[in-house]
Amino acid sequence: MPLDDYLDLLRLRVRMPDSSVIISTGSVHSTLSLSKTNLIVQNTATPSANHDVPHRNILRASVHAESRVLTVAFLDQKKKKKKEMELVVIEGEVEESQIAHAAEWAESVMKAAYDDLDIKRSRRLMVFVNPFGGTKKGAQVFLKKVEPIFKAAGCPMEVLYTTHQGHGKEVAKTLPFSFDAIVTVSGDGMVHEILNGFLEHAHPLRAFSTPIAPIPSGSGNGLAVNLLGREDGFDVATAALNAVKGHEMKVDLCSVTQSGKRSISFMSQALGLMAELDIGTDNLRWMGETRFVYGLFRGILKFNPCPVQLSYKVATNDKHKMAQTYHSIQSEKVASPTTPSSAGFGDFLGRSLPPLKYLPDDDDGWTTFTEPTLYVYAGKGPYVSRDFMAFPVSLPDDGLIDIMAMCKMVLPKAIATGILVHYVKAHAYRIKPLETKGYLSIDGEPFPFEEYQVEVHQGLGTFMSPYGHYAANFEPTPRKQKER
Numbered sequence: 001m002p003l004d005d006y007l008d009l010l011r012l013r014v015r016m017p018d019s020s021v022i023i024s025t026g027s028v029h030s031t032l033s034l035s036k037t038n039l040i041v042q043n044t045a046t047p048s049a050n051h052d053v054p055h056r057n058i059l060r061a062s063v064h065a066e067s068r069v070l071t072v073a074f075l076d077q078k079k080k081k082k083k084e085m086e087l088v089v090i091e092g093e094v095e096e097s098q099i100a101h102a103a104e105w106a107e108s109v110m111k112a113a114y115d116d117l118d119i120k121r122s123r124r125l126m127v128f129v130n131p132f133g134g135t136k137k138g139a140q141v142f143l144k145k146v147e148p149i150f151k152a153a154g155c156p157m158e159v160l161y162t163t164h165q166g167h168g169k170e171v172a173k174t175l176p177f178s179f180d181a182i183v184t185v186s187g188d189g190m191v192h193e194i195l196n197g198f199l200e201h202a203h204p205l206r207a208f209s210t211p212i213a214p215i216p217s218g219s220g221n222g223l224a225v226n227l228l229g230r231e232d233g234f235d236v237a238t239a240a241l242n243a244v245k246g247h248e249m250k251v252d253l254c255s256v257t258q259s260g261k262r263s264i265s266f267m268s269q270a271l272g273l274m275a276e277l278d279i280g281t282d283n284l285r286w287m288g289e290t291r292f293v294y295g296l297f298r299g300i301l302k303f304n305p306c307p308v309q310l311s312y313k314v315a316t317n318d319k320h321k322m323a324q325t326y327h328s329i330q331s332e333k334v335a336s337p338t339t340p341s342s343a344g345f346g347d348f349l350g351r352s353l354p355p356l357k358y359l360p361d362d363d364d365g366w367t368t369f370t371e372p373t374l375y376v377y378a379g380k381g382p383y384v385s386r387d388f389m390a391f392p393v394s395l396p397d398d399g400l401i402d403i404m405a406m407c408k409m410v411l412p413k414a415i416a417t418g419i420l421v422h423y424v425k426a427h428a429y430r431i432k433p434l435e436t437k438g439y440l441s442i443d444g445e446p447f448p449f450e451e452y453q454v455e456v457h458q459g460l461g462t463f464m465s466p467y468g469h470y471a472a473n474f475e476p477t478p479r480k481q482k483e484r
């Protein structure tokens, strides 16, 4: 080693506290330090190679005893595109005398990155890749961005490239319970398939308790936006980090019964204009997200009514109360994101699904909505796509579904009553088509435009979440004080 490099290294060693380690690549030295909250990388040659990342973003630290190479992998913001995250792997040799210290240091990093955050190391992942979802980039996204992150984190994985529609469902039906999480490199359609595969699983409740982590590679990616937020909802690296390090979040799932057949919906049921956005633009998947904007304009111009009768078992229609409940639950979750949900079916592990509570002819306590509508939209999760927060006060496990009906009123009546959109929270609801032609879309997938009933199962499903709550920030406008 040249004298200058040797002196440089000595100077670093003198300043090095126990929580640091020095690695060298040729004549370039880096100091890696672990603070109470962050991992800090300082490079002697190129300050642009410095990093300062929270423990949550660390994937792995390890030392190879023979080669004396220390490797640290983490996610950091891209230097050029600050809003996107990328995988960073730093490697370098440790001095022979420092090898034991480096191994201890790497273990303390793993403890801070996993054990202290109550996250299992090296999760076993089952990955479903849909090569045909959205803009058909699923396979590319997986190989270039997702797989390297899972490998860097030391996660063993089984990967399935779906070859046809329904493939995800077939595999989910008999999926073994050896995985810590299911990863979908797709849009919402694949998540829908997997949950419906679980419905037919020999142990459905146990299957539903396996957390799903979506990697956004479809067109709408509503689930990824709900879990990761509007800003990060399309960020593949952030979504991959959620699979490796997210927390299990219990969510309500809905049974949709149509012609005696039960299926599962995790996100939305849309009729009228909103269904046209999903189904009527199916041939425009190549446009990615833009297809929904195009569909919206086309739908508004056509101004088609939605010929259905809506009835529901109401929980509340008081918007002020909805907002209050939302805020108190949301702030509890923000304060302690990892508190397990009290909702759920933990006691039923291995047993069959709960029977339906509401029969199709049950009218007790049901309300029928009589206004003609432009669309009916019901769902779980605030966002249905990145630019549309349809259900702002939706909560993951309140056991209720939010229903929105856009009234088709003549303008003077709408202005006089002030009601253009009807919004309620319900335990269950029912739709009866009044005409034969129309669109019904469930979780973005086309369904027959026929009578159906929806019932909510509190906490039946499980998603992986970085925050333990939906990543949406709904700030309602305060009520106007009445003038005296």
Ligand SMILES: Nc1ncnc2c1ncn2[C@@H]1O[C@H](COP(=O)(O)OP(=O)(O)OP(=O)(O)O)[C@@H](O)[C@H]1O
Binding pocket: 130, 131, 132, 133, 134, 135, 162, 163, 164, 165, 166, 167, 185, 186, 187, 188, 189, 190, 191, 193, 217, 218, 219, 220, 221, 222, 285, 443, 444, 445
């Ligand atoms: N190999 C395949 N060939 C054709 N279709 C497939 C294949 N694999 C999966 N599918 C189907 O593709 C459909 C769409 O999938 P996905 O949800 O991934 O994308 P998307 O619909 O564009 O996204 P989003 O639902 O977020 O709008 C699903 O119904 C799924 O069954």
